[in-house]
Amino acid sequence: MxxxxxxxxxxxxxxxxxxxxxxxxxxxxxxxxxxxxxxxxxxxxxxxxxxxxxxxxxxxxxxxxxxxxxxxxxxxxxxxxxxxxxxxxxxxxxxxxxxxxxxxxxxxxxxxxxxxxxxxxxxxxxxxxxxxxxxxxxxxxxxxxxxxxxxxxxxxxxxxSQDLPQTLVQVPDLAQLQSLVDRLKYVGDVLTVSIAQYGDLHLQVSTSLVTVGSELRKLRVLGVRADPPIGDQNLSALARTELAIQRGGALSVQVSLKHLARSLHCHLAKPDCAFYGIAPQGACLTVIFQFFIRGTRLSDKSISFYCRLPVLDPGSN
CATH class of the missing domain: 3.70.10.10 (Proliferating Cell Nuclear Antigen)
Known part of the structure; x- marks a missing residue:
C-alpha cells in the first residue's frame, strides 16, 4: 500500500x-x-x-x-x-x-x-x-x-448518496440562514424543514409553549418544480406549507437543529451556491454546495461538497 x-x-x-x-x-x-x-x-x-x-x-x-x-x-x-x-x-x-x-x-x-x-x-x-x-x-x-x-x-x-432529491431550492445567503438558525437554537432542539416545488423553504421550531418559524420564498428551483398555487397568497406560511404537502407538492422532515447548525459551517469552504432538498420518502435532508470555475458562472465539476442530515422520528420532539 x-x-x-x-x-x-x-x-x-x-x-x-x-x-x-x-x-x-x-x-x-x-x-x-x-x-x-x-x-x-x-x-x-x-x-x-x-x-x-x-x-x-x-x-x-x-x-x-x-x-x-x-x-x-x-x-x-x-x-x-x-x-x-x-x-x-x-x-x-x-x-x-x-x-x-x-x-x-x-x-x-x-x-x-x-x-x-x-x-x-x-x-x-x-x-x-x-x-x-x-x-x-x-x-x-x-x-x-x-x-x-x-x-x-x-x-x-x-x-x-449519488441520488439527488427531486427538488432542490437555492439558498442565496448562507450567513442569513446561519443567523436564523442561531436564533432558533434558543427555542428548541428539533427543526421542521419543508421544501415546496414552487421554491419555498419553511423552517419551524415548536415547543409546548411556542412555535417560531421563518420562510424563504420564490427561491430558485432545480429539478421537479411547480407553479405557485393560485389563491394561497393570503394564507399563512404554515397553512401554505401544509396544503402543499397535502397536494404532493412539498416534503417535510424533522432534523436536529444542532446538525443543521453544524452543516452551515461548510460556508467556510466558500461555496458559490448552496441547494437544499429532501430525499425521496424523507430519507434525509441534503445540502449541496456548488463551486464555479474562477472568473465564470460555470460549475466546477472537479470539486463537489455535500452534506446529508439524518431525519428524526416525528415523535422525538
Whole structure:
C-alpha cells in the first residue's frame, strides 16, 4: 500500500483557506479516501449517526505526480484528526515560504515509523517540504488503513448518496440562514424543514409553549418544480406549507437543529451556491454546495461538497 504526491498551489490554498477549516467544524475525526482518480474527505459514512459529509476533488486539483497503489484496486482510506492535518499543512506552508526557494515543494505520503517509546511501527501521513539544500518533515498520526470490507462500505455509501432529491431550492445567503438558525437554537432542539416545488423553504421550531418559524420564498428551483398555487397568497406560511404537502407538492422532515447548525459551517469552504432538498420518502435532508470555475458562472465539476442530515422520528420532539 503506497501513496505519495506533491501538493499543487491551488490544492494548498483550497485545503488551507477553505476546506480544512470547514471539515474541522463538521467533526474532529474524518476519513481520507484516496482512489486512482479522486481524493475525498468524509464524515460519518461508516456510521455514527451525525451529519454525513463528502468533499471530493479530482486528484489533479490537489496533487501533481500522484502515485497510489494498493491491493484494493488502488484505493486507500484512513481516519485522521482534521485539526492536526490542518496544523501540519500550515506549518509546511510556513516553512516553504520562509525557505525563499522557488523550487521548494510540499510532498505528502503514507509512511510507517516507530513512535518514540514504542516497539511497533505506526502509520503516519508525512508532509515533507523539499528545497534545493534542505527538507523538513512533519508526521501526522493516522489510523491503520481501513480493511477491504470497510473501503467497500464507504464506496457503497458514496454510490447510494449519488441520488439527488427531486427538488432542490437555492439558498442565496448562507450567513442569513446561519443567523436564523442561531436564533432558533434558543427555542428548541428539533427543526421542521419543508421544501415546496414552487421554491419555498419553511423552517419551524415548536415547543409546548411556542412555535417560531421563518420562510424563504420564490427561491430558485432545480429539478421537479411547480407553479405557485393560485389563491394561497393570503394564507399563512404554515397553512401554505401544509396544503402543499397535502397536494404532493412539498416534503417535510424533522432534523436536529444542532446538525443543521453544524452543516452551515461548510460556508467556510466558500461555496458559490448552496441547494437544499429532501430525499425521496424523507430519507434525509441534503445540502449541496456548488463551486464555479474562477472568473465564470460555470460549475466546477472537479470539486463537489455535500452534506446529508439524518431525519428524526416525528415523535422525538
Amino acid at each position: 503506497k501513496f505519495k504526491a506533491f501538493l499543487t498551489l491551488d490544492g494548498v490554498h483550497l485545503l488551507d483557506k477553505r476546506f480544512l477549516p470547514a471539515l474541522d467544524k463538521l467533526g474532529r475525526i474524518c476519513h481520507v479516501y484516496l482512489t486512482p482518480d479522486h481524493a475525498m474527505f468524509l464524515h460519518n459514512l461508516l456510521g455514527g449517526g451525525g451529519v454525513q459529509s463528502v468533499a471530493q476533488f479530482d486528484k489533479d486539483v490537489l496533487f501533481r505526480d500522484y502515485r497510489i497503489s494498493s491491493q484494493n484496486a488502488g484505493r486507500i482510506a484512513f481516519a485522521v484528526d482534521a485539526a492536526l492535518l490542518h496544523r501540519a499543512l500550515r506549518s509546511a506552508l510556513t516553512i516553504q515560504e520562509q525557505a525563499r526557494d522557488e523550487t521548494a515543494a510540499i510532498q505528502i505520503k503514507l509512511v510507517k515509523k516507530l513512535p518514540a517509546g514504542s516497539r511497533n511501527p505506526a502509520p503516519f501521513l508525512t508532509f515533507e517540504t523539499k528545497g534545493r539544500v534542505s527538507a523538513v518533515v512533519q508526521d501526522v498520526p493516522i489510523s491503520k488503513p481501513l480493511s477491504r470490507s470497510d473501503v467497500l462500505q464507504i464506496q457503497s455509501a458514496l454510490d447510494a
